[in-house]
């Protein structure tokens with residue numbers, strides 16, 4: 001592909017995407033296609049001969065784009081993936097063109113400097129001091145893993161890093177945790193049985209009394225408390241644990257405190273409901289994902305550590321083929337010795353460009369709009385006796401459920417699943433279902449700067465209609481009497 005063709009194809013793609021974004025609301029949120037069909041679309045052997053760019057783009061237009069989930073559609077209110085902000089899309093294009101590898105200074109000096117600045121913006125936002133550091137990750141999963149790994153190393157004075165895990169340890173977390181915590185506990189060598197999922201209160205915040213009891217019980221059984229994972233914005237309802245209370249217990253027991261703010265970190269930018277006074281800065285390490293509520297395109301998670309030397313202590317192995325002898329004087333910052341991953345794409349570019357282009361103030365307004373929308377939906381559900389909201393939403397995630405006509409829980413589970421499918425088939429909205437305290441709920445979560453208040457009213461009317469229709473059509477009325 002020469003420069004002329006690159007320019008032509010690039011212009012065409014940009015024109016196409018501009019059109020796509022401009023008309024996104026006219027599309028279906030979720031495509032009408034079975035997995036069988038989408039798999040068949042790409043069922044061909046490895047191409048041996050070249051095709052023209054024209055032909056390749058045509059295939060994308062006919063096979064890929066019609067079957068995408070349009071997460072930028074204002075009716076997308078599902079699993080936490082934002083409407084990507086347009087300058088972030090451009091940033092990813094530039095990122096791939098430059099292909100800087102921020103793992104090593106020699107493969108991206110200015111990119112490393114930019115990532116360090118973006119990390120500084122994030123640590124400042126969380127209330128950390130000048131010793132803090134971190135790096136951008138593929139997402140919250142990887143960030144939680146790194147947070148738990150550095151915590152394990154700190155508490156075992158780095159013994160586990162060299163000798164493996166020799167003692168019995170436990171990690172404490174809310175039952176409302178993200179599954180990434182379970183995976184991380186396994187990956188740091190403790191085994192999933194070392195996780196203590198703790199009950200939550202009526203607002204889905206972890207119960208401190210249950211935490212104290214679990215620690216006491218473990219100590220009695222010879223199991224040592226290793227770390228607490230606090231949640232700053234649960235996936236289901238946006239609940240924020242009492243970080244100050246968690247910190248006190250972690251100090252008393254010499255434990256690490258990691259806080260998962262993958263989703264809730266966005267609230268640090270909120271104007272109307274700022275959550276800068278919730279003690280996030282008391283955590284030893286934090287997960288915060290720009291690719292969630294800072295509206296950056298995937299992927300851009302981040303792990304932050306209060307004392308960045310901890311990252312180096314946990315990951316600072318320098319193989320000879322990577323050691324840069326020139327880094328002695330004016331330090332060449334080598335992310336590979338201050339983090340887990342080696343080759344890393346230049347994720348900070350889209351975060352940097354987003355903050356530069358829109359400014360934190362405007363992004364905070366988008367966040368406030370999403371919270372307002374969630375509160376509106378909550379109010380609608382609260383007013384309707386056939387519906388029940390789980391809790392007043394502190395963020396944008398809201399769980400509501402249909403309780404009309406006294407169905408039992410198994411029937412309600414089927415009804416909610418059927419309604420969610422009908423909503424998906426309708427094409428205007430997408431939301432998920434979830435379980436909270438052994439009950440099934442619709443989980444509705446706008447993380448989307450295109451969503452407007454009227455979309456919530458429209459969605460709620462649709463849910464009212466569909467719930468009643470499924471109830472009637474399935475003959476649930478007769479079963480339950």
Ligand SMILES: Cc1ncc(COP(=O)(O)O)c(C=O)c1O
Pocket residue numbers: 080138139140141142144178180233234235260261262263289301
């Ligand atoms: C609270 C929380 N933590 C961690 C994650 C995992 O993040 P990712 O999907 O970016 O790996 C999620 C994902 O939704 C989340 O909600």
